[in-house]
Structure formats: C-alpha cells, structure tokens
Amino acid sequence: MSCRVVVLISGSGSNLQALMDQADPELCQIVAVVSNRPGVLGLERARRQGIETAVLDHTGYADRDSFDRALVTLIDGYRPDLVILAGFMRILTPAFVAHYHARLLNIHPSLLPKYKGLNTHRRALEAGDQEHGATVHFVTEELDGGPLILQSAIPIVAGDTPEALAARVQQREHLLYPRVMNWFAAGRLQLHNGRACLDGDPIGPNGLRLENTEFDMREMPDA
Numbered sequence: 298m299s300c301r302v303v304v305l306i307s308g309s310g311s312n313l314q315a316l317m318d319q320a321d322p323e324l325c326q327i328v329a330v331v332s333n334r335p336g337v338l339g340l341e342r343a344r345r346q347g348i349e350t351a352v353l354d355h356t357g358y359a360d361r362d363s364f365d366r367a368l369v370t371l372i373d374g375y376r377p378d379l380v381i382l383a384g385f386m387r388i389l390t391p392a393f394v395a396h397y398h399a400r401l402l403n404i405h406p407s408l409l410p411k412y413k414g415l416n417t418h419r420r421a422l423e424a425g426d427q428e429h430g431a432t433v434h435f436v437t438e439e440l441d442g443g444p445l446i447l448q449s450a451i452p453i454v455a456g457d458t459p460e461a462l463a464a465r466v467q468q469r470e471h472l473l474y475p476r477v478m479n480w481f482a483a484g485r486l487q488l489h490n491g492r493a494c495l496d497g498d499p500i501g502p503n504g505l506r507l508e509n510t511e512f513d514m515r516e517m518p519d520a
C-alpha cells in the first residue's frame with residue numbers, strides 16, 4: 298500500500314519540488330501540500346503537478362494552540378502516513394508533535410546538533426567553520442532537536458556569503474529529503490524508543506552521512 302504523504306510549506310518549496318520529482322511512485326504519494334502563507338511559490342509548484350493544496354493562514358488564529366488544532370484537523374483529512382515539514386517556518390505545539398509522533402520529519406539547514414534555530418549560514422560563517430550542511434530528522438518537542446537521520450556536508454570556502462552557502466546547502470537538501478521519504482515509505486526507516494532506525498539498525502546520534510550511504514557520488518553537484 299502506498300504511503301500517503303502531506304507536505305507542509307511556508308515559501309518557495311524547492312524541497313517540495315525535489316520530493317515531488319524524486320518520490321518513488323511505487324512507494325509513496327504526496328496527497329496534499331499545506332501552506333500557512335497564501336500565494337507562495339510552493340503552492341503553485343504543487344498545483345502544476347496536480348497535487349491538492351490548502352492554505353491555513355496562521356494570522357487568522359488567536360494563538361498557537363488554536364492554529365495547530367486546526368492544522369491537525371486539516372492534515373488528518375488527507376489521512377497521512379507521513380507528514381513532512383519542508384521549510385514550514387512555524388514552531389509547533391507539543392500536542393501537534395505528539396499527534397504525529399514517529400511520522401513527522403523536518404529538514405534543517407545545518408549539521409545538527411550545530412545551529413538549531415535561525416540564521417544558520419551566517420552563524421557557521423561567523424564561527425569560522427570549515428564545513429556546513431543540512432540534516433533530516435524526526436521531529437520531537439525540542440526545536441530542531443529530534444533524532445537525526447541523514448546529513449550532507451559541504452566545504453565552506455574563502456569569500457563565502459550566507460546566500461552562497463544557502464544555495465549550496467539547498468542543493469544537498471534536495472538530495473537528502475527525497476531519499477529519507479522513500480526510506481520511510483518503504484518501511485525501512487522508523488522511530489523506536491526515541492532512536493531513528495534504518496533497516497532495523499539504530500542510527501547513531503550524529504545521523505548518517507549521505508556521502509557514506511549507498512548514494513552514488515556521481516549524482517553529487519559540485520560543492
């Protein structure tokens with residue numbers, strides 16, 4: 298049976314595009330895309346692929362709890378097996394996170410556990426780091442703190458700006474997220490006793506590195 302996926306976005310949806318392009322049709326189906334912001338490019342991308350879209354504008358809600366309750370009702374209408382946060386720029390309530398326990402994924406533009414929160418590219422540059430990257434993880438109550446699944450690293454080079462870094466990190470994001478979605482859809486990826494497991498084996502606290510998986514390096518864009 299195909300894994301039903303709902304993707305939540307707030308913006309341009311380049312990760313959504315990668316998910317739509319690389320979803321294994323034998324394993325999963327993106328059944329809906331939900332945005333908390335009207336008029337964003339990600340919604341247009343979904344429509345172009347014939348995927349149902351919905352907007353739930355957070356500015357119409359008095360508080361986080363009431364917004365998240367409405368969001369759960371909306372998402373559950375699509376009967377998802379997996380909910381994917383793809384640039385969904387909202388802090389989620391514990392009730393929301395608990396409701397989707399073990400079936401909620403996020404992508405974050407840093408090599409977690411480094412640089413949780415915002416402005417990750419600037420912070421990596423200011424710290425003088427030699428590498429930076431992106432991480433896909435299961436979502437738990439702690440912001441950007443859930444069990445890590447898969448990361449990819451790029452070198453930081455002389456003269457890098459936050460914008461240049463962001464663009465190169467996003468290229469890696471577009472490789473990471475579809476892989477993880479397809480793993481989940483195939484039943485290979487699970488959250489067990491607070492640990493992410495691939496093919497039954499616990500993933501270490503730093504997650505897997507894309508560069509060390511079955512990944513074909515010829516697919517890697519220049520970093």
Ligand code: GAR
Nearest residue numbers: 308309310311312313384404405406
């Ligand atoms: C992505 O780079 C993602 O890592 C980041 O937002 C961007 C969305 O881009 N997410 C976060 O910062 C979450 N903390 P996209 O809309 O083009 O996919």
